[in-house]
Amino acid sequence: MELLSSHRSFGGWQQRYGFKSTSLNSETTLSVYLPPQADRGSVPLLYWLSGLTCTDENFVTKAGAQRAAAELGLAIAAPDTSPRGAAVADDAGWDLGQGAGFYVDATQDPWRSHYQMATYVRDELPALLAAHFPAIDCDRAGISGHSMGGHGALTLALNNPDRYRSASAFAPIAAPSQCPWGEKALTAYLGSDRSAWLTYDACECLKTSAWDRPILVDQGEADEFLAGQLLPQQLEQAAQAAGKALTLRYQPDYNHSYFFIASFIDDHLRFHAEQLGS
């Protein structure tokens, strides 16, 4: 891993690394926040998955998470949202291809040779972090994200309750098999057989998942994508039917932006820290 940048932040370090990912078969970047407590012992980890058009840097520069992460002793790993590079398939739209990996393992050409984001986040990242950051305890890991990344966080947690101990999301794409963003991406990455999509739809995952911990979701009421793309009411119904402990908070006047995320990120970090024992 090549250290691309390192900044002192609230007594810890905000760092960015570049490396070749084996699952993505491409160069990628990863941002890591190491809280001050990492100097003295082991710290739990929060994975942050960003949304459409983002890199690993949007969260780092806009969410304002470092202050609370430093207080709570929580490391944060923020990966990029897709494989990148001239040799990697792309699409003219901003909602497919580079910057829009949707945290799935693609099975269709031309995507499948690089777009293995589920494997990358679930398997490669913890191994990499454990090897390079001895202070990070990858067995005490939670996951969160925004929009496409909220969808990624919920589906990864629900599909892997042994891997993550806490889960939350901001304005997640809650039912991707029923909204235009999801239908476009899942058709491209997984093919037109909708049964292959279900494992990547949080509402479907809730029906069968062994996840037994509380889930926190914040949703802005003035979110421009609320009715057309995000469908949080479906998540609420699915959680209720499955008997899962979902707290869905509607936040009046907040839109889809990082101003919304920055306003509630401390609540989410505290929520994760409590469950991760930090």
Ligand SMILES: N[C@@H](CCC(=O)N[C@@H](CS)C(=O)NCC(=O)O)C(=O)O
């Ligand atoms: N580019 C799209 C918007 C995409 C968008 O809102 N992306 C969200 C995630 S879904 C985001 O986090 N954007 C980056 C940012 O705000 O820093 C548009 O022009 O409508």
